[in-house]
Amino acid sequence: MTQEQKYSVVNSFAGFELRNYDSCVLADIEITSDFEKAGSAGFGPLVGYLGGQNQPNTKISMTAPVIQEPSGTAHVVSFVMPSEINESSAPIPTDSRVSLRVMPQELVAVARFTGRWSETSYQDRVAKLLVAIDAAGYRTLGNARFARFDPPWTPWFMRRNEIQIPVAAVT
Numbered sequence: 001m002t003q004e005q006k007y008s009v010v011n012s013f014a015g016f017e018l019r020n021y022d023s024c025v026l027a028d029i030e031i032t033s034d035f036e037k038a039g040s041a042g043f044g045p046l047v048g049y050l051g052g053q054n055q056p057n058t059k060i061s062m063t064a065p066v067i068q069e070p071s072g073t074a075h076v077v078s079f080v081m082p083s084e085i086n087e088s089s090a091p092i093p094t095d096s097r098v099s100l101r102v103m104p105q106e107l108v109a110v111a112r113f114t115g116r117w118s119e120t121s122y123q124d125r126v127a128k129l130l131v132a133i134d135a136a137g138y139r140t141l142g143n144a145r146f147a148r149f150d151p152p153w154t155p156w157f158m159r160r161n162e163i164q165i166p167v168a169a170v171t
Helices: 034-049 117-135
Strands: 005-013 015-021 026-032 066-071 074-080 098-103 108-112 139-141 145-148 163-170
Touching: 015 026, 015 117, 026 034, 034 066, 034 074, 034 098, 034 117, 108 117, 117 139
Parallel strands: none
Antiparallel strands: 005 015, 015 108, 026 074, 026 098, 066 074, 066 145, 108 163, 139 163, 145 163
């Protein structure tokens, strides 16, 4: 079974689940493309990194989710590294397009859904999640992220997807 990014559920609200995510290492690639093509374009180099295109040519297990986040006119596509990999033990990418970063522990509002990976669906669900976050008394701390848990051959109606937005309680 594929390891998933570690978190604990803090609370549930209308429209989202509040989760505390553990710190983790991400392998990132920035893709200048539209929303729907960015995930596919970033996948190959990131799979290459997991497959051994790194120093010291180490194979790394695939985890879930694959995260996509807007970054100006581009998108950052990220693979979450297995929980046993930390900043000092992560293999160094040999593809200069791939970089590593530590995502700190964070509180995240998460809306889970099934369906297609389209920008329209993403934007609609982000808008609904922002309203629900505000109604629950939280404020956003960063960009919305699109998290995909299933391979592309999974039928659209069975795909697990999430919108994730870092938050903090309004004081």
